[in-house]
Amino acid sequence: MYQNNQRGAALRYSNKMELLKIDNLHKTFKKHKVPAVNGVSFSIFKGEVLGLVGESGCGKSTLAKLILRLISADKGSIFYKGKDLLRVSHNDMRKTRKDLQIIFQDPYSSLDPRMKIGEVIEEVYGIHKNVHERDRGNKTIELLETVGLGKTYLNRLPSELSGGERQRIGIARALATDPEFIICDEPVSSLDISIQAQILNLLIELQKRKNLTYLFISHDLGVISSVCDRVLVMRSGKFVESGPCEGVFKNPGHEYTKTLLKSVFLS
């Protein structure tokens, strides 16, 4: 049963540009018989923060990887500005990757322990060739400042940084290609609450300043409700409910959403 908490959704977004349209996406991993993503369809509009909430194993990270073609889908379409990403050439996809970025959950395993912070960022410029070689050094420093760090970090190794600082590097790396769309895959769930608030502030500010579009994945309804415009509730590879946060959180339609809401500890 799929509950669409429509209240104003169609109206509000009718004049917005559809940035990504996911249509009937399927993925079943070879080892498992049960589909990880079982026919999901949704749209992401330019400039919005779309939340994706669900418990571990519900398929939310798989969905994120499918959208970026980090793993291949079995069936379906992913339209980015009208172009089906599942049906473009590798060359075209490579160019498109500039616009679609991801921030991973674990800032420990997503940074190469042997690469200095400066190299982590400059590697992106090397791959995408979006910044002229002589400007790369300055651009890197500028980017580190954007995420609240500075050039003192250029020669440090990931092991010298705290969890929050590493996550800032993850964000800087995603921003290096000047993307339009960023998937934030549980970006704060491994951080202490005070650091979590810092990183959320950074993500909210960047989104507003650069008019970025986020797909924000989290299992924490508190986090989702404080940053997202709309939310998708996922369970066993399918959406059980979707709609604007106000509607879904104030007046949940599906039993599972109600269970999730009851589990949140609001003081």
Add this chain to the structure above:
Amino acid sequence: MLLQIKNLKINYKSDNGLLEVVRGVDLVINQGECVGLIGESGCGKTTIGLSITKLIPERKGNISSGEILFEDKDILKLNPEELRHIRGRRISYVFQEPFSSLNPVFTIYEQIRESLKEKDNSDSRIAEILKNVGLENIIGRKNMYPHELSGGMQQRAMIGMAIASKPSLMVLDEPTTALDVTVQRQILDLIAELKNKMNLSILFISHDLRIVFNIADKVNIMYAGKIVERGPKEKIISNPSHPYTMGLIDSIPSFEHRKKLFNAIGGRAPLFSELPEGCKFYPRCRFRIDACAEKEPELKDVSGGQASRCIRTISAELRSATPIKWNY
């Protein structure tokens, strides 16, 4: 008073000599009470939990001074034999990751049996424990190994082992952190139920205020090896008086907070090798004045059992004022 910790100091060995990571902590737990200990990672909260039964390995560090009075006996003065009767029996532990706490090569039955006293380890007693922790469906399934259980069920089994010896104090160190939200709620409900049924006293250690506020009666906020604020839960939530507590509460994401920036705490917790002079929170505090840097404040009473380690009185207006812009 079931447990009283007095002026506890603990040193850890490091490359630069001994570092004091618990710098004089007082803590009281009464019979049937759940006391929360909140702090960021590395503030010394787990160390305190371990020290209660002298579980800090000698190669890592030592308790340099203080008293830990449990049922009027000083734990630190007991010999190993006496300690063995308390550890795991009168005081039991549940840690964060159930899978790494359980032994993968023994069945759940064997592991619960091991934690029971020799006399009373019949199958019916084990069945009773399993029932108490909501694992009715594995009663009688003696071949069940830990990997066959979900994370939530593993944590239930751990709690079963912890209550098997009918302890009077249970130390729960981040017992729900590795679990999904719906499972977290179930485990907390179970802990609350057992607490009432068995008149357990609990030390609940966590970095997540939301969870501690949910279960604890009294709350201690720890920063850089010392308690900076303590008091009854309700008072701390509605009227925190230390800037660190305020920052933590203002960092809680919620629906009411929609689309606004958090009044977050800037910077990061100091390393124990580089603690600042004066108030240890001074460099990150948005209400600091020059006097804060001179001397570390004492924990002084505010009202009604609430105490705070801050020389300033911060009004509600001052607290809600727009913060200084940090690097976010």
